[in-house]
Every structure is written in structure tokens, then in C-alpha cells.
Amino acid sequence: MAPVILVLNSGSSSIKFNLYAGTRTELSGQVSGLGATPRLSLKSHVAALSIDRELAADVGRSHRDALTALLPLLEAALKGRHVDAVGHRVVHGGTRHTQPVRIDAEILDELKKLEPLAPLHQPHNIAGILAAQDAFPEAVQTACFDTAFHRKHPWVNDTFALPRSYYEEGVRRYGFHGLSYEYICDYLKRTDKDAYSGKVIVAHLGNGASMCAIRNGQSVGSTMGFTALDGLPMGTRCGQLDPGVVLYLLTTKGMSPDEVSDLLYTNSGLKGLSGISQDMRELSQSSEPRAKEAIDYFVFRIRRELGAMAAVLSGLDTFVFTGGIGENAANIRSRVCADQDWLGMALDESKNDENQIDISTDDSRINVLVIPTNEEEMIRRHTERLM
Incomplete structure (x- = not known):
């Protein structure tokens, strides 16, 4: 009988779930x-069966309450079967974890110690694990890390120019969105081995956004660093920032560390720049100048990092858009790819408007692709392997 696997992605205010029977x-x-x-x-x-309804306030007080409320629906879908394993997306795996792992008490303690490195995500990932352990005590529990894909980075991409002792204690560039990049690499390996073995840049563009340089299926550069704040501007996160700005906020502005954290994580990015919304769809439809300026900055940073990642790879063969914005915003893709003939990139606007997989022209030297990512499927595969 096919294994029954529940995949959980626990965020700060949500639990996303997928229930699989086999594949x-x-x-x-x-x-x-x-x-x-x-x-x-x-x-x-x-x-x-399709449900979309508000829940009682006491049902949504915590991840444990929410999962408890889901149990009757999951049990109805299981029809007498039981959940064999629960796979969890965990944002940070630190320096040790280069592969998904089965969760035990020791692993859980390790993950808790990593909370300061991913304060917006890690505590909620752990809350989801604890809730699932209560709900499914007999099931195998696995942790699948967003950082694992990047753990074989070259040293020059991992380090900061700080005293070496900081690097040794874990202050380094980790990179994130690894499950998404791993899925894209697996897709290319199955569908286009030449692309997989070549020089690839993947732009994961969504509420969280980053880019990754990949050679032969291996991450060699990432825009995200020590935390998920670095690199591209995001829905509410600032992206690349001169550290002197943080010092200014702490000293001259007198802000507390918590206030700075709240500013950089939840009130910056597209939301902060526009003063309107973090939603690219809403910004694209707005006539407000600030909405246009926020999009302009978003596109500018993607184009800047595209050049940087191409330099890391010493060239480029394939450029992939993925994530909610990358998969659906044809206008953003068009602007990112405009006037990139110096790189050998040419976009077919009609293919782009139709959201085709290959949106490059027939004579484009670089393949430009739109590939929907599926982090849940990667978690399912890893979890089944670990059972």
C-alpha cells in the first residue's frame, strides 16, 4: 500500500498542508x-470537496489548535488509513544539515538553537513540528531544510569579511529557498539534461524572493545570506541593506533591536516602498507613483543580481523564473529580460504573455523558462526516502 504522507509548511500565521497517498x-x-x-x-x-470558511477564534489561537481542528477532515480523507509520516519545511538547518533528517529530541533541540538566525520562520516551523507530534505520535517526522541545498557553496560565497572567529561560530551566508531550487534542478534533470548540467540562474520571486546561481545542479551563489533578509527586496523584507543603516537606526534614531527587526522584516520591501501593499498584483494595477517606483526597484535589483550571478558562473545558459510572481507576472518577466541582448537573452513576448514554459525566442542564446515550483513535492520525496 502506498505510504500516506502529510506535508506541513508552518508559517507565522498559517499552516499549509498537503496529504499524499504515494505520489x-x-x-x-x-x-x-x-x-x-x-x-x-x-x-x-x-x-x-472544497471548503473556504472562517473558523472560530479559539480554533486559530495556535498551530496546535489549528492542526487539531484539521484532524476530523484529515481522518475523513484517510478513510481508515493512518498517516505514516509527516514532512516539515524547516527554514534553517545551520551548518550541520546538508540533507533532510528524521526528527528526534536531539534534532529538535538543535532547531530551537537556530531560532535567532531565522526569527520570522524557525519558531513557527518548530511549533508545527510539536503540533504534529501531538496529533500523529506514531508517524515518522522529518525536517526538510531550506538551507541544505546551499551547504556546498564555495567558501568565498559563504563568508563575510569579518574576523574569522565569527565564521567559525556560524556567522556566514546560508542561502534559502533551497527546496524550491532543488525542485527546479530535479525538473531540469528529468526534462533537459543539457540545461541541468549547464550554467543556470533561478529567480524565485514571490513574497519571499531570492536568486541562485547553479552549475551542474549545485548551488554556487545565492542572493540571500546570514538571514532571509538579504538580496532582493521582498513583500515586506528590505533585501540588501548597508549595515550602517542599522547602526544609524540603533544610535541616531534610538530604535530598539525589536523595532529594527520589525521594520526590516515586516514593514519594508514592496510594502514599505509603496506604502500601499506587498501584493504585486495590487501594485501592478495601481496608478499611484509610489507603486510604480516600488516595482521599478524590484525589477532593478533582479537585473542587477542577474548580472552578478552570471559573473559568478562565468556565463549563462538557462534563466528560470519561478515562485508566485515569477510564474504569473508576465509584466515583471518582460521588464527583467528587456535589453539583455548583451547577455544573449531574447524574450518572445507572445510566449511570455501566454505563460508558456519556454518564453525565449528561437534565436535566443539563453533559454528563458517559466517553471512552477513545488516545495511540497520535494518534502514528500525526502520524507518517503527517510521512512
């Missing part, structure tokens, strides 16, 4: 608005 997705959805106005959205992929 087939049977149920997917999320509980959003935890701690505020909880809402359940759910879709069955094997039956005529």
Missing part, C-alpha cells in the same frame, strides 16, 4: 490568520 495529492489547503481571524481553505483532489 498522488489527495488533499491540500491551509489554515491562515492564526492568532487573528483564522480561515480554512481546503480542496480534495479525489472527491468533490
Whole structure:
């Protein structure tokens, strides 16, 4: 019988879930608005069932409460079967973890110690693990890390120009979105071995955004660094920032560390620049000058990092768009690829408007692709392997 695997992606205010029987997705959805106005959205992929409704406030007080509320729906979908394993997305695996692992008490203690390196994500990933251990005590629990894909970076990409002792204690560039990049590499390996073995840049563009330089399926450069704040501007995160700005905020402005953290993580990026929204769809439809300027900056930074990553690779063969914005915003893709003939890149606007997989012209030296990512599927595969 095919193993039943539940994949959980626990965020600060949501739990996304996918229920698999073997390779087939049977149920997917999320509980959003935890701690505020909880809402359940759910879709069955094997039956005529779709749910989108608000939940009682006490149901959405915590990840444990939300998962408890989901149990009757999961049990109904299981039809007498039991969950064999639960796979968790965990943002930070530190320096040690280069592969997914089965979770035990020792691993859980390690993950808790990494909370300061990913304060926006790691505590909620751990809350999801604890909730799942309560709900499914007999199931194998696995941690699949966003940092693992980047752990074989060249040293020059990992380090900062600080005294060496900081590097040794773990102050280094980790890179994130690794599960997404791993999925894209696996897709290329199955569909285009020449592209997989060549020089590839993947732009994961969404509420979280980063870019990765990949050679022969191996990460050799990433825009994200010590935390998920660095690199590209994001929905609410600032991206690249002169560290002197942080010193200025602390000393001259008198802000506390918590206030600075809140500013950089939740009130910057597209939201901060526009003063309107972090949603690219809303900004693209807005006539406000600040909305246009926020998009202009977003595109500028992607183009800048594209050149930098091409330099890291000493050339470029394939450029991939993925993530919510990368997969759906044809206008952003068009602007990123405009006037890139110096790089050998030419976009076919009609293919781009139709969201085709290959959106480059027939004579473009660089393949420009749009590949939907699937981090949940990567977690499922890793979890099944670890069972």
C-alpha cells in the first residue's frame, strides 16, 4: 500500500498542508490568520470537496489548535488509513544539515538553537513540528531544510569579511529557498539534461524572493545570506541593506533591536516602498507613483543580481523564473529580460504573455523558462526516502 504522507509548511500565521497517498495529492489547503481571524481553505483532489470558511477564534489561537481542528477532515480523507509520516519545511538547518533528517529530541533541540538566525520562520516551523507530534505520535517526522541545498557553496560565497572567529561560530551566508531550487534542478534533470548540467540562474520571486546561481545542479551563489533578509527586496523584507543603516537606526534614531527587526522584516520591501501593499498584483494595477517606483526597484535589483550571478558562473545558459510572481507576472518577466541582448537573452513576448514554459525566442542564446515550483513535492520525496 502506498505510504500516506502529510506535508506541513508552518508559517507565522498559517499552516499549509498537503496529504499524499504515494505520489498522488489527495488533499491540500491551509489554515491562515492564526492568532487573528483564522480561515480554512481546503480542496480534495479525489472527491468533490472544497471548503473556504472562517473558523472560530479559539480554533486559530495556535498551530496546535489549528492542526487539531484539521484532524476530523484529515481522518475523513484517510478513510481508515493512518498517516505514516509527516514532512516539515524547516527554514534553517545551520551548518550541520546538508540533507533532510528524521526528527528526534536531539534534532529538535538543535532547531530551537537556530531560532535567532531565522526569527520570522524557525519558531513557527518548530511549533508545527510539536503540533504534529501531538496529533500523529506514531508517524515518522522529518525536517526538510531550506538551507541544505546551499551547504556546498564555495567558501568565498559563504563568508563575510569579518574576523574569522565569527565564521567559525556560524556567522556566514546560508542561502534559502533551497527546496524550491532543488525542485527546479530535479525538473531540469528529468526534462533537459543539457540545461541541468549547464550554467543556470533561478529567480524565485514571490513574497519571499531570492536568486541562485547553479552549475551542474549545485548551488554556487545565492542572493540571500546570514538571514532571509538579504538580496532582493521582498513583500515586506528590505533585501540588501548597508549595515550602517542599522547602526544609524540603533544610535541616531534610538530604535530598539525589536523595532529594527520589525521594520526590516515586516514593514519594508514592496510594502514599505509603496506604502500601499506587498501584493504585486495590487501594485501592478495601481496608478499611484509610489507603486510604480516600488516595482521599478524590484525589477532593478533582479537585473542587477542577474548580472552578478552570471559573473559568478562565468556565463549563462538557462534563466528560470519561478515562485508566485515569477510564474504569473508576465509584466515583471518582460521588464527583467528587456535589453539583455548583451547577455544573449531574447524574450518572445507572445510566449511570455501566454505563460508558456519556454518564453525565449528561437534565436535566443539563453533559454528563458517559466517553471512552477513545488516545495511540497520535494518534502514528500525526502520524507518517503527517510521512512
